[in-house]
Amino acid sequence: MGKAEAKDIFSDYVREKGLRNTRxxxxxLETFLSSGKHITVEDLYNSLRRKTxxxxxxxxxxxxxxxxxxxxxxxxxxxxxxxRFEIKYGHEHHDHLICIRxxxxxxxxxxxxxRLQDKLAEANDFVPVRHNKCFGRSRKGA
Amino acid sequence: MGKAEAKDIFSDYVREKGLRNTRxxxxxLETFLSSGKHITVEDLYNSLRRKTxxxxxxxxxxxxxxxxxxxxxxxxxxxxxxxRFEIKYGHEHHDHLICIRxxxxxxxxxxxxxRLQDKLAEANDFVPVRHNKCFGRSRKGA
DNA sequence: ACAATAATGATAATTGTTATCATTAAAACA
DNA sequence: TGTTTTAATGATAACAATTATCATTATTGT
Numbered sequence: 466m467g468k469a470e471a472k473d474i475f476s477d478y479v480r481e482k483g484l485r486n487t488r489x490x491x492x493x494l495e496t497f498l499s500s501g502k503h504i505t506v507e508d509l510y511n512s513l514r515r516k517t518x519x520x521x522x523x524x525x526x527x528x529x530x531x532x533x534x535x536x537x538x539x540x541x542x543x544x545x546x547x548x549r550f551e552i553k554y555g556h557e558h559h560d561h562l563i564c565i566r567x568x569x570x571x572x573x574x575x576x577x578x579x580r581l582q583d584k585l586a587e588a589n590d591f592v593p594v595r596h597n598k599c600f601g602r603s604r605k606g607a
Numbered sequence: 608m609g610k611a612e613a614k615d616i617f618s619d620y621v622r623e624k625g626l627r628n629t630r631x632x633x634x635x636l637e638t639f640l641s642s643g644k645h646i647t648v649e650d651l652y653n654s655l656r657r658k659t660x661x662x663x664x665x666x667x668x669x670x671x672x673x674x675x676x677x678x679x680x681x682x683x684x685x686x687x688x689x690x691r692f693e694i695k696y697g698h699e700h701h702d703h704l705i706c707i708r709x710x711x712x713x714x715x716x717x718x719x720x721x722r723l724q725d726k727l728a729e730a731n732d733f734v735p736v737r738h739n740k741c742f743g744r745s746r747k748g749a
Numbered sequence: 750a751c752a753a754t755a756a757t758g759a760t761a762a763t764t765g766t767t768a769t770c771a772t773t774a775a776a777a778c779a
Numbered sequence: 780t781g782t783t784t785t786a787a788t789g790a791t792a793a794c795a796a797t798t799a800t801c802a803t804t805a806t807t808g809t
Contacts, residue, residue, distance in 0.1 A: 485755055485806050506796090521758035526797075542686045547796065562733050575727050581720045589713060591704050592744040627775050627786055648765085663789035668766075687797075689765065750809100757804070768793070779782075 468498050471537055471554045478535040492517040493528045494537075503541060503549040503570055560596070610640050613679055613696045620677040634659040635670045636679075645683060645691040645712055708744055 475494050479486050496512050497504070510525045529550050532538035539553040543563060558579070559572040586593040617636055621628050638654050639646070652667045671692050674680035681695040685705060700721075701714040728735040 483755085487756060487806070489757070519758080523759080523798085524757055527756085548687075562728060562731055564733065565736055571731060573727055573731060575723055578720055578723045578727065581717055581723070585715055585717050585720065586704060589704055589715060591706065594707055594744060625786085629775070629787060631788070661789080665767085665790080666788055669787085687765085752809085753807090755804105755806075757802105759802100760800085762799070763797080765796095766794080769791085771788105771790100773786105773788070775784100775786075777782100777784080779780100 467555045468495075471498060471552075474554065475532065475535055475537055478537075479531075484531075489517065489520055489524050490528055490531075492520070493525060494532065497529070497532065497538070497550070498552060502551050502572075504551070505547045505549055507547065509550070609697045610637075613640060613694075616696065617674065617677055617679055620679075621673075626673075631659065631662055631666050632670055632673075634662070635667060636674065639671070639674065639680070639692070640694060644693050644714075646693070647689045647691055649689065651692070702738070706744055 472491070472494060475490070476486055479490065492513060493509070496516065497509060500509060500512060506522070506526045506529060509529065510520070510522050513520050513525060529538060529540075533540050533550070537552065537554045539551050541549040541551060541561065543549070557574075559574045560578075562571050562573050563569070582596060583593050614633070614636060617632070618628050621632065634655060635651070638658065639651060642651060642654060648664070648668050648671060651671065652662070652664050655662050655667060671680060671682075675682050675692070679694065679696045681693050683691040683693060683703065685691070699716075701716045702720075704713050704715050705711070724738055725735050
């Protein structure tokens with residue numbers, strides 16, 4: 466699953482930016498890679514406290530941002546809800562369908578939509594960077 | 608431009624919900640209809656204070672929400688930025704392209720994308736409700 | 750080992766949104 | 780028209796998520 470590669474990439478990224486590799490950073494990436502999809506800062510913070518007592522919320526938050534910056538992670542913002550983070554390394558681009566009632570949160574991908582979106586952006590003098598989720602009501606909803 | 612119709616619709620909506628038509632509500636809708644696209648609560652609040660001194664921020668906020676509920680307005684959330692509101696009445700559905708650098712904010716529409724998104728949602732047992740903006744870097748950017 | 754300085758962790762500040770509540774004022778009715 | 784009922788208002792407090800601050804700790808290069 467490429468955990469070691471991900472760690473190397475992050476470690477290199479940190480070093481090349483003139484930053485430092487710390488045990489907290491390592492623990493954060495390790496636990497993040499082992500976690501489920503779409504985790505919040507709080508989720509990760511709680512998981513980490515077991516293995517890395519004394520770790521601070523701000524540190525977890527800061528390093529999730531840094532992971533995004535490095536390209537290994539991805540931040541998902543849904544309305545005013547808490548930010549969620551997902552692993553990007555080794556996962557190809559996808560969108561999300563989110564139920565506004567029960568929270569069901571699934572990954573979807575449609576190449577035709579992707580292509581059309583890119584074209585639409587370019588036709589309007591935009592360089593596409595990212596696009597957001599779709600909301601709906603799930604028929605499977607809780 | 609249908610300002611009168613919009614006012615009637617809102618007035619009826621308020622009455623039918625057992626709520627009351629107030630001069631603040633009227634002023635809020637009037638000013639909202641005269642405002643530019645994608646206005647924030649703060650923008651509208653500032654515009655209103657000139658014509659309706661003493662009006663409260665909470666009142667503006669509450670009534671923008673109510674306007675959304677009535678179907679006349681639409682809330683646009685971009686990340687953790689302030690919520691923006693746009694007139695829905697007399698405007699057909701569209702998406703937005705938003706520059707993550709300069710904030711350029713334009714409306715776009717592509718029927719093919721719309722159709723494909725609806726199909727994708729339905730194929731995954733979702734009833735589509737709304738979908739979000741696309742982010743990019745504008746080549747026209749400031 | 751030492752010096753330089755980035756990272757950490759605790760906490761405060763910030764920001765946008767929403768809730769609270771005493772007061773005001775619509776709407777219905779006598 | 781005056782009275783009653785109760786929703787709306789406006790000021791402010793509460794809230795929640797994120798980000799900034801800063802003294803202390805720890806990593807990296809010498």
